[in-house]
Amino acid sequence: MSETTLKHKAEAPTTLNFAVITCSTSRYKKYIETGALDDETGDLIVKVLRENGHRVGMRKIVSDDREQIQKAVMRAIKSRKVDAIITCGGTGLSPSDITIEVIHPLFEKEIPGFGEIFRMLSYREIGPAAVITRATAGVIKGKVIFCLPGSPHSALLALKEIILPEAGHIIKHIRE
Numbered sequence: 001m002s003e004t005t006l007k008h009k010a011e012a013p014t015t016l017n018f019a020v021i022t023c024s025t026s027r028y029k030k031y032i033e034t035g036a037l038d039d040e041t042g043d044l045i046v047k048v049l050r051e052n053g054h055r056v057g058m059r060k061i062v063s064d065d066r067e068q069i070q071k072a073v074m075r076a077i078k079s080r081k082v083d084a085i086i087t088c089g090g091t092g093l094s095p096s097d098i099t100i101e102v103i104h105p106l107f108e109k110e111i112p113g114f115g116e117i118f119r120m121l122s123y124r125e126i127g128p129a130a131v132i133t134r135a136t137a138g139v140i141k142g143k144v145i146f147c148l149p150g151s152p153h154s155a156l157l158a159l160k161e162i163i164l165p166e167a168g169h170i171i172k173h174i175r176e
Contacts, residue, residue, distance in 0.1 A: 005169075008172060008173070009169050012169045012171065013171055015053050015054055016054050016055070016084050016167055016168060017055045017056075017081050017083045017084070018049050018054055018058075018082065018083070018084050018085065018086060019056070019059070019060070019079070019084075019085045020042055020049075020059050020060070020088070021059075021061075021086070021088075022039050022042040023062055023063075023087055023088070023090040023099045024039075024062075024063075025063045025064045028061050028063040028068075031061050041089070041148075041151065041152045042061065042088060045086055045088060045148075046059065048156065048164075049159070057079070057081040058075070058076055058081070060075075064089070064096040064097070064098055066098060069099060070103075073087070073102070073106065073140075073145065077141050078141075083144075084143060084144045084145070084170075085143060085144070085146070086145075086146045086155075087146070088148045088149065088155050089148075089149070090147075090150070091134045091135050091136075091150075092132055092134070093132055093134075097134075099147055100147060103136075103138075103145060103147055104136065104138070106140050107139065107145075108138070108139050108141070110138045111136075111137040111139070111144070112136075114135070114136065114137035114162060115134070117161075117162055118133070118135045125157070133149050135147055135148055135158065142174055144167065144171060146158065
């Protein structure tokens with residue numbers, strides 16, 4: 001790692017406040033019908049963030065619905081208690097996978113390296129099926145947002161290999 005990168009990382013915040021938004025019609029319906037939060041990927045994201053010294057100030061499950069997704073993301077963006085947002089679900093190719101179509105137009109700056117590196121890491125684990133994910137990241141109004149697939153394994157891969165090592169560094173640059 002270069003001296004400049006090491007210096008920037010040393011100046012970066014080590015504890016961040018996250019919002020976690022699960023985009024899944026099936027999980028949302030179950031939550032509405034039963035009140036039970038059956039969200040393995042969201043639970044895993046929250047657990048890993050907390051184990052690594054971060055806070056989760058907002059947690060939401062929404063349907064694969066343009067208005068619900070946008071409303072939840074905008075609420076997180078407007079919150080002074082949120083530094084970073086993670087969405088999970090809706091990054092695939094099925095007609096209901098619209099998370100990227102909703103969030104991408106909100107980006108002030110895209111972070112293309114996130115998706116590129118994520119797909120490379122995924123390729124090493126699952127092979128060419130990694131091309132199916134449209135995982136991405138970007139900056140919206142001083143916050144970073146990471147859009148992850150809905151699978152627990154994918155979320156854990158993104159967290160451990162990219163988000164945890166770089167989120168504070170990204171926030172440092174956003175706030176300069």
